[in-house]
Amino acid sequence: MIQITEHNINIEEIVKAASRHEAGAVNVFIGTVRNHTKGRNVLRLEYEAYEAMAISEIKKIVDEAILRWSLLGCAISHRVGVLTPGEVAVVVAVSTPHRADSFTACQFIIDTLKQQVPIWKKEVFEGGEEWISATP
Amino acid sequence: MIQITEHNINIEEIVKAASRHEAGAVNVFIGTVRNHTKGRNVLRLEYEAYEAMAISEIKKIVDEAILRWSLLGCAISHRVGVLTPGEVAVVVAVSTPHRADSFTACQFIIDTLKQQVPIWKKEVFEGGEEWISATP
């Protein structure tokens, strides 16, 4: 299950979608909106995705994770739209027979997602706004 | 929040208890009952805890994790009683400012919990039962 959504992410639902009865371990990464970054007070984040390509790029990452680790289930949901501090921006859940693989695979997926998947966030803080990572 | 419980673990509740507005990352490990181990069909697991000591040992592990990583929040729940395949046996959730620490700290906690905390499981499979890891 791969999802780009404008609605609140239901963590339990993502975990269920990734779980398998043959799996003993589920690892879940949840990225939330921080209330400050670089000493600035964050008012909100605005997320935007190139949806069709984002889903296709996430699929490639999941396919690689399935090949490299014994991934049994995987579910990923990413929010778009306006998010305020404390809200959940992304959830990655993977299930594997043994627990060490669940950590490694989940970390690989979120790390690679952040590098490759066409999703952008603009941070709106007190006194300004900035597309994160856009300029040197 | 550290909990030994006879009731279903509510994952969303554990995640909420570990989340902090200053944290950007939450990592969650969920241990579930597998439907087979070592080629045996698992009918159920029976978990037992030395509750007061288990909570005290988990606290020590969490205190060490707080010292070693920038842990902002942590919540741990472990089931006791009779569990059937697919059920959640343990949930560990940690929140940190940055994501790499969330993976490392969560893995440290579950690995150490499995080595040190006085909780035992008996596996009841087709044709027999066994206290896991008890005898060589």
Added chain:
Amino acid sequence: MGRYKIKAFGITKDIVGGRETVVEVEGNTVSELRLSLQGKYPGLTTLKSLFIAVNNAYADEQTAIKETDEIAMIPPVSGG
């Protein structure tokens, strides 16, 4: 030589002033498209990186493009 419709996201949307722009390109490669885009919108050269996606996949500089392809500018991503 062709006329290409290009999708814009994130900061590139602000630079070109909308979700889409159209550029004339001398040639039919991603590399030539990039030159046209940067000529029309010098602000694009200030980005940390700018990839071009063709039909929902990252394209390299030599990739040939057609006017019917779905083409997009991909500034540095920042999901998660």
Added chain:
Amino acid sequence: MGRYKIKAFGITKDIVGGRETVVEVEGNTVSELRLSLQGKYPGLTTLKSLFIAVNNAYADEQTAIKETDEIAMIPPVSGG
């Protein structure tokens, strides 16, 4: 010399036949307690390991025990 009430968990509960047992110990250390337990219940020597907890913490062999302490046998743990 003392009479100690010992909690039993997991496989040790099966070996001693209940949640608790009482042993007479010549001496007042964990090491001497362990010998008494193993003398009374030879099954305990077949375990991969057997720790003794005193007042909710792992104790080492030299730890002194009192009859009023909360003492427990900790066979190999298998939580998670």
